[in-house]
Amino acid sequence: MSHFTTEKKANIFKTFGGAETNTGSIEAQIAMLTERINHISGHMKGNKKDFSSNRGLIVMVGRRKRLLQYLSANNLTSYRSLIEKLGIRK
Template sequence: MSAITKEKKATIFTNFGGKAENTGSIEGQIALLTERINHISGHLKQNKKDFSSNRGLMQLVGKRKRLLTYLSKHNLTGYRQLIEKLGLRK
């Protein structure tokens, strides 16, 4: 059920983290989590009773929220640019 391939991960980290090898960047991690969250949400729209995937989705959302608060405390301009680029917090 892995929806994210190596190539897709590399493009996400290239777009948000600077380089494909920079997998530790906060912006790249948040973008990757957002991609996974969008994929699981689409799965849950079709399978409403899949409670284990729902729990996993809630964990991913919590992790993304923690990373976003860290980014907002340490790099406010980068936080605002990332929110705008990903289309979060409308």
């Protein structure tokens, strides 16, 4: 996770969580996981045999999926706006 600077993380948390210190909100967690998934997906395109990174990617996708299911069950409007902002689930 070395490609994330503290400023980039703070910007993600401020944009999706409402404040830089609101790291526990569901929206901020999903946004952070999406950034990490996109970074590792790019890494996997060039390193197809990196199986440990591939497993980490699968674990992160599963965690994001569970968080998205929780958000859609509890706050559907927030879920819809989040997936539109992040560009996931077409």
